[in-house]
Structures are given as C-alpha cells and as structure tokens.
Amino acid sequence: MSKNCLFCKIVKGEIPAAKVFESETVLGFKDINPSAPIHVLFISKTHTNDISELSIDPTALSDLFSSLTEYATTIPELKDGYRLIINKGPRGGQSVFHTHIHLLGGKQMQGF
Ligand code: AMP
Ligand code: ZN
Numbered sequence: 001m002s003k004n005c006l007f008c009k010i011v012k013g014e015i016p017a018a019k020v021f022e023s024e025t026v027l028g029f030k031d032i033n034p035s036a037p038i039h040v041l042f043i044s045k046t047h048t049n050d051i052s053e054l055s056i057d058p059t060a061l062s063d064l065f066s067s068l069t070e071y072a073t074t075i076p077e078l079k080d081g082y083r084l085i086i087n088k089g090p091r092g093g094q095s096v097f098h099t100h101i102h103l104l105g106g107k108q109m110q111g112f
Helices: 006-012 058-073
Strands: 019-022 026-030 038-044 083-085 101-105
Touching: 006 026, 006 038, 019 038, 019 058, 026 058, 038 058, 058 101
Parallel strands: none
Antiparallel strands: 019 026, 026 038, 038 101, 083 101
C-alpha cells in the first residue's frame, strides 16, 4: 500500500468506488469520469506506480488480465469487443500513479 495513493485508498475502502469486480488480488471499479458507456478501471490491489513496475510480476499481470477478460464475458454489451488502454507516465497521459487498465466499451470505438 502507498499512503497517499488514491487507488490504494479505494482498495482500503477509505474512498468509495462503484466496484464491478473483486478478487483477492484484483479490483475493478467504474471510472468516475467515463469516456464510454462502459468505462471501468482494473487494478492489482498491491501498489505499483506504473505498467513497467507491474510487468516484473508475471503473476500479478496475468491475474489482472484474466480478471478483466472474465468480467467482460459477463457483460452482454462487451460481447462484440472492447478497448483496453494503459497510460504510462505523464507523457502517456497517466494521472493516477497506481497501475490501472482502462476497459472501454458499449459503443463502437473509433481511432485514437
Ligand atoms: P489515467 O489518466 O490513465 O491515470 O486514468 C486515471 C483515471 O482515474 C481517469 O480516467 C479518472 O477519471 C479516474 N479516476 C480518478 N479518480 C477516481 C475515483 N475516485 N474513482 C474512479 N475513477 C477515478
Ligand atoms: Zn496505490
């Protein structure tokens, strides 16, 4: 856990979130400022700053991806597909420095 991290606070229940998925190691919750009809964030409960830090833990990576694909199979609006986005660092548009994957769907995604 990282003391002042927003998403660690969500994991600890100190800040509310609309949870859509939870396991021992992974949490999925709705993005507070959605960019699509379905916009959820998937995180490992263990804090890492960004995807390059998380990448050295293959088990955590695999848990994260299998959790979100499992979640997606339960949502009819995601049956025909969805988009995953990982922002890395300020230049990549990362604003919360607890590694997260955006899952966007429920509409036809276009370009970038
Ligand atoms: P990024 O810009 O990739 O770091 O994404 C951070 C995302 O976190 C943004 O899409 C925000 O809308 C979202 N966000 C920020 N605060 C919260 C919160 N308290 N609950 C849910 N999502 C949040
Ligand atoms: Zn954190």
